[in-house]
Amino acid sequence: MARDHGFHPVRITRIVDETPDTRTFALDAPFPYRAGQFLTFKVCGTLRSYSMSSSPDTDGELCVTVKRVPGGLVSGWLHTHLRPGDTLEATRPGGSFCLRTDAVERPLVGYAGGSGITPVFSLVKSALATTPRSVSLLTAHQSSGSAIFREALDALAARHPGRLRLHDHLDDRDGLVGAEEIRALADRDADHYICGPEPFMALVESTLTAAGTPAERIFVERFTPAPFKETPADAVPAPSEETSADAVPGTVTVDLRGQRRTVPQRVGETLLQSARRAGFTPPFSCESGDCATCMARLTDGEAKMRVNNALDADEIAEGYVLTCQAEPTTAEVTVIYED
Known part of the structure; x- marks a missing residue:
């Protein structure tokens, strides 16, 4: 389910x-x-x-x-x-930026820039409480006054001497985080969890990759909020007009809140975009494949997701897709948004 x-x-x-x-x-x-x-x-x-x-x-x-x-x-x-x-x-909790259950003996390295410490702090606490894993954590903040969870992390390290190693970076003291600082933590045998501003994450990810860290051991949490406007329940937007230039053979049928509408497929269009073109206001948030707010179930046809950082294998097997990332791969596709 x-x-x-x-x-x-x-x-x-x-x-x-x-x-x-x-x-x-x-x-x-x-x-x-x-x-x-x-x-x-x-x-x-x-x-x-x-x-x-x-x-x-x-x-x-x-x-x-x-x-x-x-x-x-x-x-x-x-x-x-x-x-x-x-x-x-x-909503109920979602997301796949989680500890891997098959890696309880593997070291964990976290890289947190600014408020990116939030999910990493959660991971570190659980790893120390439920596994024997050693944990290293690089936190990067602009100054000591902006360091989130500083006292809590120090207390956690004191409770787990030798298992939690903290690497504190302050921009006003150390300059910007550099590749050398990241390479010092680039243990190929560890799982690496990254969250923070996009330039920070890109630097960490590229540095780890260059150091030979396998891609399957690098986990990145990204949120790219997209605008969302609440539409009154009784308002029904008009479907947009079709143009022959981008229409392709096939249709997309969307079922949302008891209504069903069908539109022709368009080149490169996601199911979420098709639903909007049909006049619906479907749920969505990040539009980057991370949050699962746009999740819906395919009942007919097939679609391929460009990115999936939210659904697990069981959900995909049951026919669920991230509509912001899913493009039809068959001529006829039907997708149902479940309340």
Whole structure:
């Protein structure tokens, strides 16, 4: 059975100021989850995904940590308006940036830039609590005042002497992170988990690859939010007109909220784009294959995903696809969005 990607009310139980621009929100959300996963929230008519900073193996509450982005619609609203007792709408946890169950003896190396420490912190806590793995962690922040979870990480290292090695990088002290600093941690036998700003992640990934680290041992968490506008329930957008230049033989049939519509296929168009062209407002968030908000099930035909960082093998076997990444490979395709 597919994961439930509907929205559910979650209540904020407490708020912790981690740094001047970063807050942790503890939630009364009795969802089972894995370390490294995230929740997708619906706020101000917009969807945003935030990773859990808590660990299901060490923490008695589910927490997400949000850094306020200058000019950010959602992060600014969360910081300004939310108080303990308030309620948000969130999906159940999703994401595949998780510990591999077949690697409990393998060293783990984490690379976290800025707020990218959030899911990596969750992974580190679970790895130390549930496996004998040694853990190395490179954290990169602009200054000591912006270092998220600094005291908590120091306390964790004190509880696990010899197993958790911390490498703290501060831009105002050390300059920008360089390849040499990354190569010092490039253990080919380890699993490497990377999260942070895109330039930071690109540098770490390319440096590890150049050092001979197998691609299957490099795990990267990316979020590229796309705009989302809430549409009233009774509003039905008009399907767009077809043009002969980009139409190809075949159709895409979309079933969403009890309505079914069919449009001709177009060259290079994803199922999500076809659903929009049919006049629907389907669910989506990242549009990069990471969050599974756009997940739907193929009941007829086949489609190939460009990127899949969210669905597991069982879900794919059951016919589920990320519609933001799936292109039809057969003439007739039917996709159903399940509530």
